[in-house]
Amino acid sequence: xxxxLYFLIILFCAVTTESIAQTIDVHFxxxxxxxxxxxxxxIERSRTYSGTRTALDFGLNLDTLNSFVVGVNGxxxxxxxxxxxxxxxxxxxQFKNTNWQFNAGEFPREExxxxxxxxxxxxxxxxxxxxxxxxxxxxxxxGYETFFIDWLSRxxxxxxxxxIFAAEGKYQPWNHGAFYIKHYFFMMHxxxxxILLPNDHINDNGAAQIRLGLDFTHKQYTFxxxxxEAGAMMSLERSRGLDGFxxxxxxxxxxxxxxxxxxxxDEVYAGQGSNIVYGDSYYSEKFYNRLDVIYTPxxxxxxxxxxxxxxxxxxxxTGSNQEVFRVxxxxxxxxxxxxxx
Numbered sequence: 001x002x003x004x005l006y007f008l009i010i011l012f013c014a015v016t017t018e019s020i021a022q023t024i025d026v027h028f029x030x031x032x033x034x035x036x037x038x039x040x041x042x043i044e045r046s047r048t049y050s051g052t053r054t055a056l057d058f059g060l061n062l063d064t065l066n067s068f069v070v071g072v073n074g075x076x077x078x079x080x081x082x083x084x085x086x087x088x089x090x091x092x093x094q095f096k097n098t099n100w101q102f103n104a105g106e107f108p109r110e111e112x113x114x115x116x117x118x119x120x121x122x123x124x125x126x127x128x129x130x131x132x133x134x135x136x137x138x139x140x141x142x143g144y145e146t147f148f149i150d151w152l153s154r155x156x157x158x159x160x161x162x163x164i165f166a167a168e169g170k171y172q173p174w175n176h177g178a179f180y181i182k183h184y185f186f187m188m189h190x191x192x193x194x195i196l197l198p199n200d201h202i203n204d205n206g207a208a209q210i211r212l213g214l215d216f217t218h219k220q221y222t223f224x225x226x227x228x229e230a231g232a233m234m235s236l237e238r239s240r241g242l243d244g245f246x247x248x249x250x251x252x253x254x255x256x257x258x259x260x261x262x263x264x265x266d267e268v269y270a271g272q273g274s275n276i277v278y279g280d281s282y283y284s285e286k287f288y289n290r291l292d293v294i295y296t297p298x299x300x301x302x303x304x305x306x307x308x309x310x311x312x313x314x315x316x317x318t319g320s321n322q323e324v325f326r327v328x329x330x331x332x333x334x335x336x337x338x339x340x341x
Contacts, residue, residue, distance in 0.1 A: 023061045024337040027071070029330035030054040033126060036324070040317045042281045049126055051077035055108070057090045059333065067094050073108070073129055088130050103135040112137070113146060113168060115184050118233060118252065118269065118283040119207045119276060133163070143180070145169035152188070161191040164278075178219055182211045182229070187236065188277055201242060205277045207235040209252060225258040233283075235274035248272035250286075263294040282312060289313040303329045 031053045039046040057071020071090040076083050092105025103112075109124075109131045135148035147167045155161035166186035173179065187206035211231030217224070230253040237246040250271015257264045266289070273284040282288045291311045298305030310322035 022063070022339045023335050024339075025059045025061065025333045025335045027057050027059065027069075027331070027333045028055070030328070031125070032327045034325045035122070035126070036322065038321050038323075039281075039312070040320045041285070041312075041314055045281055049077075049123060051075060051080075051126065053126065053129060055090065055129075065095055065097055067096075068092070069094065069107070075127070086127070090130065099138055099140055101135070101137040101139075103131075104133075106130050106132050107135070113148065113166070115166075115168060115186070116209060116252070117267075117280045118274075119184060119186060119209070119279050121278060121280045124278065141175055143170040143172050155191065155194055157195045158193050160193050162188065164188045178214045178216055180213045180215060182209075182213060182231075184209045190277075202240040204236065204238045204240070204245075205275075207233060207274065207276050207279065209233045211252065223257050223259050225256060225263070227256045229254045233269070233271070233274070235276050237275055248274045250274070258294075261296045261299065263292075263296075265292040265294065266290070282314065285314045285316070287315055298327065302331055303327065 033049065033051060033053075035049040037046050037048070053073060053075050055071065055073040057069050059067050059069045061067045069090060069092055073088045073090055074084040075086040075088075077085055089106055090108070092103050092107040094104075094107070095102040108129055110129065112131070112135060131148055131150045133149040133151050135146065137144060137146040139145075145167070146169065148165075150164045150166070152162035152164065153159050164186055166184075168184045169182070171181045185206070185208040187204060190203040190205065192200045192202065209231060211229045213227060213229040216226040230251070232249065233252045234247050234249045237248075238244060248271065250269055252267070252269055254265065254267045268290075269283055269285075269288045271286065273286050275284055282290070290313075293309045293311075295307045296304065297307070305327040306325070308322075308324040308326075310324070312320040312322070314320075
């Protein structure tokens with residue numbers, strides 16, 4: 001079924017292309033991070049994450065719509081040996097026009113999907129930068145909708161079969177209005193290895209959010225950006241053969257304000273605690289508030305550096321904190337060769 005889906009996508013895109021010259025381009029980008037967690041509630045995650053990710057890829061552009069990209073994305077954690085502790089291949093086909101985008105293969109998730117930390121925590125950006133599978137995205141003047149499937153592990157005699165199916169979208173009824181609706185959903189399927197272990201079970205773990213928002217960024221002059229969101233979250237947790245779906249629910253809200261190089265981002269959750277496998281552990285609490293104080297000292301065409309000071313509050317503790325420095329650099333895509341058909 002998956003092979004047929006790959007074939008149909010490529011065939012559909014091929015028959016809609018325009019005949020122009022082919023080009024080869026190169027793309028170089030990276031991320032440096034120093035992320036110190038001082039979590040009193042979750043000692044196992046109270047550690048420092050530090051390192052650099054460096055990505056280099058080459059694209060063969062068949063025309064204005066179709067391209068193939070191949071490259072690598074390597075992770076070096078400071079002080080680790082060997083130098084590159086993790087190397088992720090980049091190899092994918094992409095179709096992209098004004099409204100539609102299809103990706104098939106191993107491709108970067110950055111700027112394609114952007115889920116709340118309750119569902120996908122910060123460290124995925126460091127340790128799992130690629131989606132391995134398929135992505136489809138539709139966008140117009142009112143918003144966008146994105147679907148993707150991401151394989152986490154292929155089943156072998158000892159490895160489990162794991163994959164994520166997810167969707168996110170935004171709808172803005174009025175083109176110049178402040179009001180919008182966002183939604184997020186994902187489900188992780190976790191099946192056993194080919195050789196089953198005693199008392200093993202198939203697990204399903206996921207979550208959904210719907211948010212109503214107001215973005216006043218272009219409506220006032222006091223701040224550069226001002227956005228407010230409020231909504232609900234529900235998680236979906238099940239071990240087949242042991243129980244049915246557990247569905248903890250709660251309220252989610254956030255406020256983002258920025259002026260020049262300073263920004264504040266406050267998030268709050270109140271409700272039943274959830275155990276979301278890839279989510280931030282703090283959302284297992286019945287109440288959680290996080291305040292990010294963001295300072296951007298470096299902001300150039302290709303380079304951005306940010307300090308983020310985060311303060312975490314739960315009923316158990318008000319003294320947990322987090323200090324982050326990240327620098328991102330992206331030289332963009334540069335054409336290095338052009339061929340006539």
